Amino acid sequence: MTQEITFWVLAVIAVLGALLAVRRRNLIHGVFALMIFFAALAGLFLLLLAEFIAAVQILVYIGAVGILLLFAIMLTERVTGDDARDITSRGSFWGWAAALAVLVFLLLPTIQGADLPQTVQPINPSVKALGFKLMNPYVVTLEVLALLLTAALVGAVAAAQGGEKKKEDAGDA
Amino acid sequence: MSILGGGIFKGMAVTLRNFIGSYFHKERLITNDYEWRSEGELPQSIGDYPKEEGEQLRDTTTVNHYSRNFPMLLHDTGEPMDTIRCVACQICERECPPQCIYIEKSTEKIENADGKPQFYPAKFDIDVSVCMSCQICVEVCPFDAIVMNSQFELSTPNRFGGLLVRRDDLLKSNDYYHKIHPQEAAARDQKMVADKAAKEAKKKAAAEKAKAAAEARAAAAEAEAKEDTE
Amino acid sequence: MPVTLEHCLILGAVLFCIGLLGAFTRRNAVVVLFSIEIMLNAANLNFIAFWRFSDNPDQLHGPLFTLFTIAVAAAEVAVGLALVIAVYRHFKTVDLEQLDTLKEE
Amino acid sequence: MSFELIKDILLATVPLLVIFPSLFAFTTWMERKALARIQNRIGPNKTGIPCTRIGLFGLGQPAADGIKMIFKEDIVPRGADKLFHLLAPILALIPAMLILCFLPLEFPWGKFISGKVQAFMLDSAVIFFFAISGLATLAIFMAGWASRNKYSLLGGMRAVAQMVSYEIPLVLSAVIVVMMVGSLNAKEIAGAQTGFNWFVFSPWGLAAFIVFFIAALAETNRSPFDLPEAESEIIAGYFTEYSGFKFALFFLGEYIAMFAISGLAVTLFLGAGDGPFLAAAPWLSVVWFIAKIFGLIAVMIWLRGTLPRLRVDQLMAFAWKFLLPLSIVNILLAGLSHHVIDAYPGPVAKVGAWAVSLVLLYMMAWGLNNISRSTAKPREYLYAE
Numbered sequence: 001m002t003q004e005i006t007f008w009v010l011a012v013i014a015v016l017g018a019l020l021a022v023r024r025r026n027l028i029h030g031v032f033a034l035m036i037f038f039a040a041l042a043g044l045f046l047l048l049l050a051e052f053i054a055a056v057q058i059l060v061y062i063g064a065v066g067i068l069l070l071f072a073i074m075l076t077e078r079v080t081g082d083d084a085r086d087i088t089s090r091g092s093f094w095g096w097a098a099a100l101a102v103l104v105f106l107l108l109p110t111i112q113g114a115d116l117p118q119t120v121q122p123i124n125p126s127v128k129a130l131g132f133k134l135m136n137p138y139v140v141t142l143e144v145l146a147l148l149l150t151a152a153l154v155g156a157v158a159a160a161q162g163g164e165k166k167k168e169d170a171g172d173a
Numbered sequence: 174m175s176i177l178g179g180g181i182f183k184g185m186a187v188t189l190r191n192f193i194g195s196y197f198h199k200e201r202l203i204t205n206d207y208e209w210r211s212e213g214e215l216p217q218s219i220g221d222y223p224k225e226e227g228e229q230l231r232d233t234t235t236v237n238h239y240s241r242n243f244p245m246l247l248h249d250t251g252e253p254m255d256t257i258r259c260v261a262c263q264i265c266e267r268e269c270p271p272q273c274i275y276i277e278k279s280t281e282k283i284e285n286a287d288g289k290p291q292f293y294p295a296k297f298d299i300d301v302s303v304c305m306s307c308q309i310c311v312e313v314c315p316f317d318a319i320v321m322n323s324q325f326e327l328s329t330p331n332r333f334g335g336l337l338v339r340r341d342d343l344l345k346s347n348d349y350y351h352k353i354h355p356q357e358a359a360a361r362d363q364k365m366v367a368d369k370a371a372k373e374a375k376k377k378a379a380a381e382k383a384k385a386a387a388e389a390r391a392a393a394a395e396a397e398a399k400e401d402t403e
Numbered sequence: 404m405p406v407t408l409e410h411c412l413i414l415g416a417v418l419f420c421i422g423l424l425g426a427f428t429r430r431n432a433v434v435v436l437f438s439i440e441i442m443l444n445a446a447n448l449n450f451i452a453f454w455r456f457s458d459n460p461d462q463l464h465g466p467l468f469t470l471f472t473i474a475v476a477a478a479e480v481a482v483g484l485a486l487v488i489a490v491y492r493h494f495k496t497v498d499l500e501q502l503d504t505l506k507e508e
Numbered sequence: 509m510s511f512e513l514i515k516d517i518l519l520a521t522v523p524l525l526v527i528f529p530s531l532f533a534f535t536t537w538m539e540r541k542a543l544a545r546i547q548n549r550i551g552p553n554k555t556g557i558p559c560t561r562i563g564l565f566g567l568g569q570p571a572a573d574g575i576k577m578i579f580k581e582d583i584v585p586r587g588a589d590k591l592f593h594l595l596a597p598i599l600a601l602i603p604a605m606l607i608l609c610f611l612p613l614e615f616p617w618g619k620f621i622s623g624k625v626q627a628f629m630l631d632s633a634v635i636f637f638f639a640i641s642g643l644a645t646l647a648i649f650m651a652g653w654a655s656r657n658k659y660s661l662l663g664g665m666r667a668v669a670q671m672v673s674y675e676i677p678l679v680l681s682a683v684i685v686v687m688m689v690g691s692l693n694a695k696e697i698a699g700a701q702t703g704f705n706w707f708v709f710s711p712w713g714l715a716a717f718i719v720f721f722i723a724a725l726a727e728t729n730r731s732p733f734d735l736p737e738a739e740s741e742i743i744a745g746y747f748t749e750y751s752g753f754k755f756a757l758f759f760l761g762e763y764i765a766m767f768a769i770s771g772l773a774v775t776l777f778l779g780a781g782d783g784p785f786l787a788a789a790p791w792l793s794v795v796w797f798i799a800k801i802f803g804l805i806a807v808m809i810w811l812r813g814t815l816p817r818l819r820v821d822q823l824m825a826f827a828w829k830f831l832l833p834l835s836i837v838n839i840l841l842a843g844l845s846h847h848v849i850d851a852y853p854g855p856v857a858k859v860g861a862w863a864v865s866l867v868l869l870y871m872m873a874w875g876l877n878n879i880s881r882s883t884a885k886p887r888e889y890l891y892a893e
Binding site for chain 3: 015031048069072075090099102103129148155158
């Protein structure tokens, strides 16, 4: 019984968090709503007994991605959205229509129609099994992932930092 | 080469020695304990605090001799009103930034220590709640009549009249001043003695010059008298 | 009645569409990155839901794949924000409507 | 709602909620007295039993501070974000309290009421620990932003930058212990260190403990790394605009985070709850655990009395150029020697591995120390034209 209530509570929090994150004029409120959304999702993962994933979700999303978004907002403009400029792009009506269409397409035919497994297997959540799995069949993916993260790290610093070169040209011109 | 982090360990050793030492050698501790007043009610105004210098001395010597609180008037040894240094010239009253000094000059003059008749302040009040102990009055006073006292027991429940210190409560003797601020008092007395000596020397020099000028005039007068007689 | 796979899938779909909505309708590039994050998380939720109700969960396909998507998403946000900052420094705006220099007049 | 579940949770969390805030009060008194004694003064000794003149060594000081904080006026700046201004101190306290539950504290009365002893017997306790202690960074940023004042925003950004860059050496130095034990569960880590073979006694364990302790100091903004809230720096950093009870909440959050992180250091490196006479009285493990935590906090206070504050660029250079490479090399060394010791079970291999790793770590640290000095170049503005 408690699972039922927690699922609905977390689901409502997640949907509200996502909506706020997308619709708020003030970006800071948006980021904190996004973090509430991440936390609600971490709760849902715990509910589905994926304990390690919940921990990683909190560590990576709220701990790192959230702070990164905050830094990015601080470095760009129009943070509090208190100026009267419109925050939605021009064709926003068609945006709504497309999103609703995808929702209807996803919900009605595919989910209702499909016969989904109802059986619930007993799962003993253990990080050790995940670790072993990561090592024998997926070790290559792990190394590629490490490479990807380093490349992203270097790329991000280069892209954000690339001021020197242009500064000189601006200086001489 | 010092081991890695040697500087940090040296620093920590010093603080550890200090920490342990403070429990064994009591004289290291610079805080001296504040002993509680008697249980009785606080006096209504500053004047009611014990005036004899013995009682106040016990307070002012507990704090170290750098502490300065509020001004006090000085008088040389003897009856306070006879040997008061202040001549009510009211310079400190005008110079005081928060205007917390109030002086009323006396009508007649009295002899002061050097025998010259001088005015004396009939009324000399300092409002301690306004005074910000900036010591400007001490600097501008030509007669070294006002200096800083380090008495800290001044609290009264009555905020309006209670914090006004009258002339008689302000007056303190010079040797009390020597007891609470020995170096400053000694330096001040030395300066006064030196100024007096310099003044005498100047007066003497002026007297001699006047005498020499008188003689020169007398000699010139004789020379003229001699020429008239020839 | 207990939590079934259907609940999670519907929730995943709704969250995905909210992310889509954000990406389509907002002007500010950073908010578009928000919505991409929301969409990625909705996908992760579906992975874990399918793993939870699958018949051999000790294969751990769901959590493994989610781990990789979380890592990739983190890398993507880092690079995305670096680009947004570079764009902001050059064009002095993050308003996607005004970044149309590729459009031929 | 099964009441059994609620009883278990309450039984495990309420002792933490009672014990640690009272330890917080004691620690503030201890800190002020110790710092005073270091500086040749006595420290608070007048506030004993209220309305009397019995100042029993100033033990009433925390109570006096608490009451003062409650009755002080709580000023919220006009332009501030009201919601976030209120939420920031709460968010600073929640993760600190939450990570207390992951520490393997076996309260003795657990067996009388047959309740669960440790709140969350999580399989991945260490990961949850770092994940939730990352939330405190968020609270600091929120405080900096919500008080709508340039200096607190600057202080907030500095604090966030510091905590983010010191979280990596913190996690990497914990990885070594997890690698040695082979599990993330706090109870198994504690179990692996019984009988005095604590991890701090092996060379890589010692190096990891030092890196962990330094990074923990930075994570809780204490002593040499308290730049964001230093009075002489930007007034009081991110909690300039806080007064009254919200200010007290920030302090409570900081001290509880200090307890939690030194609790983790004790669990990982100093053998949680392991000590002499355990066979005689098993309930002693809680006493040993809290005694070790207080030992670490005493060292933190001692450092606060000794070391001057680091500049921002020194702070960053130290994290990225000294701690991070040192902990990476430490991981390699620990893994290598772990396998060497497994391959040749004799004592010779063990002593050899220890000696080699000790020398290597010392040289590495010494070399890094020389090249990691940050030479403060004249500041070159990238964005401000």
